[in-house]
Amino acid sequence: MxxxxxxxxxxxxxxxxxxxxxxxxxxxxxxxxxxxxxxxxxxxxxxxxxxxxxxxxxxxxxxxxxxxxxxxxMMSFSQWLNQTTPLIFTGLAISLVFNIGVLNLGAEGQMFAGAVAGSCIAVFTPLPDLIHILLIFLVSAITGALWSVLPAYASYKKRNSEILVSLMMNYLAFYLGIYVIKRFIRDETSGALMSIKFAPSSAFPLINERYKLHVGFIFAILLALIVWYLLKKTRWGLKIKMIGSNPQFAEYSGIHNKRALINVQLISGAIAGTAGIFELIGFHGRFLWSSSPGYGWDGIIVAIMASKNPIYVPLSAAFLAYIRVGAQNMGRYTDVSPDLVKIIQAIIIIFLTTEGLFTSESFHPSFRKLRGHFHG
Amino acid sequence: MVNLLDILMNPSFYATIIRVSTPLLFASMGALIAALAGTPNVALEGIMLFSAFSGTIVSALSQSLFMGLLGGLASALMLSVILCIFSLKYKANIILTAIGINILSSGLTVFLLSAVSGQKGNTSSLQSAVFPQIHFEFLEKLPFFGEILNNQNALTYCAYISVFVVYLLIRKTPFGTHLKAVGENPDAAISVGLSVNKIKAIALMISGLLAGLGGIFLSMGYISWFTRDMTGGRGWIALAAQALGGKSVIGVTLSSLLFSTGESLSYSLQMADIPNELVQSIPFIITIVVLLVYLKVSDSR
Structure with missing residues (x-):
């Protein structure tokens, strides 16, 4: 039963x-x-x-x-879609590494480093519109992938060693990123830490001008479909799932599987690297994060809710962004703290990752006997 | 303009190292005990934060330092028990459960803060208790070092005492032996009749209590209030310090001091021309390099 x-x-x-x-x-x-x-x-x-x-x-x-x-x-709806975009990207990035059974938790740093590098390109003028945007994405993606190299190497050498290396890389991305912004593209006229305004050619197409709803979520959903296809419909995807479900298989079955282990983490880094830049070029028009925005961490819960299946990532990202936007509104108009969302997130993570809970195996033996009795 | 040499000659620079090492030492000793049992405790950050919060609130409500201490430790123990139940009993991935606990702590502290005190950011309106500074007469005569070591917070001295206690626990007690057995070779540990889960659970609880003391120092030591997310990544830094220091008490102590030096330098350098982001990133770079070199060397053996 x-x-x-x-x-x-x-x-x-x-x-x-x-x-x-x-x-x-x-x-x-x-x-x-x-x-x-x-x-x-x-x-x-x-x-x-x-x-x-x-x-x-x-x-x-x-x-x-x-x-x-x-x-x-319309205002909150635009915010909802805009906030969904980075969560889909980091959710996909984390889903990929979870599929190959690696706990590379570096999406936050990859996202931050990618956004900083992309911002450095975005302030340059003049470049033709489309080429400028493409270049920004390319640089963000490459930076994100580079930020994933060391954790990938660690996981290649020893299972689970990528956890700490990727966590350290998150800190490194933050400190070095803030340094780069301060040193090279800081807006000196502003009291707060922010970059100078991006060049107009970097501006991302908007669906709604007034609330700055940008087209990022369309790209995010397309990417989810691509990743889903790669993972579920190709031999490469099959290999990844085999490595993920049986790490010893990768250990003893030769160099090709180890290469897949590295490649997946580089692709994941590239995806995470572009997660933050949408918001900067689409919405703010400059770099203005004085603390890390946390999308990389959110990617973990998105991936867990989606059971690491890319096709469910947009849905679970949309859910998370929905309760976020709702909570912000609630915090603005009532005295309930919007941090309530974190409690909801925490409960979801803790209970969902506990595979043994709420399934028939987790019930006490006497319960199971009782249930068996009822169900014949 | 502040000169680097001036900073290095100033005893207050070293006194700051000792002060900021307090929460880090507690937490990294916690990280060490958990690592020895083979269960990395990624929840240190959240446990510290929750202890910092409940210590302040309980001491403000009871007007008692001791009750505040107990409250802080009790909440640390509670989160550790949650971690144990989900990861050891129900076999959840301990890293993911711990991340959940960190998020829970970050959210619940702010939520309860506004529910209890009506404030959104901090508890500075509450009259909460603070651990005293301790003044040693005999240190007064000692030049330079006296200035560094004297008049630190009571919990700072406790942190250094806890290093010795952890050393003794690991080296001189049967529990320490069991801990290492469980961490290094669980199958062998089972075969000699040790309960792996029980020892891991005890290790995680001790680890949580130590992190709790670190959290209590943050809100009831140097400053007397709680602010949201006040741990500022110290729980993660403690994990880095443990990774850098390896599985030895001395190594972890030294690497904690290295991170504290980085933090202290970054305070001193705010006046100087050297960017403190670069200074603060140095300990992380060292940790990453050491981890990778260790992986490379241990692989080629």
């Missing part, structure tokens, strides 16, 4: 619902005012305020209610 929760999609949805419920209850609890005379009045007011906040949280990326009328919320 197979538990219904061992079906992947059902499992993911169950855990998402679980995490949202926990977030809801936490919010209710944080709103209970213990000083009121009647506990139940306090409780119902806490539920009322939580419901208002959660309504905003879960609907605001799509709709906006103005004096009883429902309007389409």
């Amino acid at each position: 197979k538990s219904i929760l061992s079906i992947r999609g059902v499992r993911v949805l169950t855990i998402i619902l679980l995490s949202l419920s926990v977030a809801y209850l936490l919010t209710v609890f944080s709103h209970i005012d213990f000083k009121t005379d009647s506990f139940f009045d306090g409780l119902s007011s806490a539920f009322g305020r939580t419901n208002d906040a959660f309504f905003l949280f879960l609907t605001s990326p799509l709709i906006r209610v103005l004096s009883g009328e429902i309007h389409f919320n």
Whole structure:
């Protein structure tokens, strides 16, 4: 008897619902005012305020209610799609390395390094429009791939050693990146750390001028299809999955598989390298991150929610971006902290990576006997 | 303009190294114990952060330093137990579970912060307790070194004591022997009747408690409030320090001091013309190089 929760999609949805419920209850609890005379009045007011906040949280990326009328919320919708773009890229990057069974967690640094290198190209004028944009992407991708070389080498030498090397590379990307921005392309007239404005020829096509909805998400979805095709429909993809499911196979079956191990991580680095640059050339028009934006870390949860299958990556990235945008709106108009999203993310990661949980094997033996009894 | 030589001649530069090494030493000793058991503790960052938060909150609510300490340690233990349950009992990937715990800690601290104190960024409005500085009379007469070693926070001295305690634990107790057996050869450990999971769980809990002390220093030592994400990557740096120092207490202590020197230099150099981003990246470059050289050498053997 197979538990219904061992079906992947059902499992993911169950855990998402679980995490949202926990977030809801936490919010209710944080709103209970213990000083009121009647506990139940306090409780119902806490539920009322939580419901208002959660309504905003879960609907605001799509709709906006103005004096009883429902309007389409173009601003938040644009933000949603714009925020989905980098998450698809890093989600694909992490899915790739997870498929080959490597814990290369360097997407954050690859993304940051790629964005810094791309920004250095973006400030140059004059270049023909299309060539400029292509050059920016090329440089970002190559930088990302280079940033993946050392962790890839480490994983080639010894399994799991890539974890620490890739984590260190994230720090290196941040410190060196900020140094490069400060030293070479900083806007000296601004008090905050930001680069000078990018050249107009680097500007990315916009779908919506007012809210700066750029076309990045289309490229991201196309890339997801390409990666999915490579991974699921080619011999190369089959090899990767074999290495991923049986590391000893790669160890003893010769140089070609080891080369695949390196190649996958370089491709993953190149994809992660371009994740951040969309936002800079499409939305901000300059480099203005004074801290690392975290898309690389988000790629981990996106990949986990997508069961490391590239075809599900856009969906899971869209979900994450949706609750992010919703939470930002909630934080703006209510007193609930938008950091609630991190709690939801954490619960999703912890429960989803626990394969043994919620499947029939994880139940206590006596439970299993009982279930067996019921199901004959 | 500040001269590098001036910085190096100034005892306050070294006193800063000792001070900033406090959270790092605690956490890297935690990283070491976990690494010895063969289970890297990537959750150090989140555990430190949560302890820093709950230490401040509990001490502010109870107006007691001791209760704050207990609160901080209890929350460190709680997160470690969560890590153990999911990774050891339910066989989740320990790295991914730990990343989940880090995110949980980052989110939950800010969420609870605004729920408890109504503030979004920090707890500076709360009256929370602080560990005292300790003044040694006999160090006053010692020139230069006296200035460096004297008047540090009580927890700073504890951090250096904890290095000795960890050394003794690893070298002189049966638990230390079991720890290494489990880490190096789990199959052999099972065959002599050791419970691998139990020893790993204990190692992760000790590791968490040490990281918790490091977190408590951050919000109840040098400064007296909690700010969001105040650990600033120290948990990750502790992992780097452990990787650089290998599996020896002395090695990890020295590499922690190297990272602390980098941090202290970056403070001093803010006045100087040398970019502190480059200074701060040096320990990471050294760590990466050492890791890769180690991989290359151990492979060719």
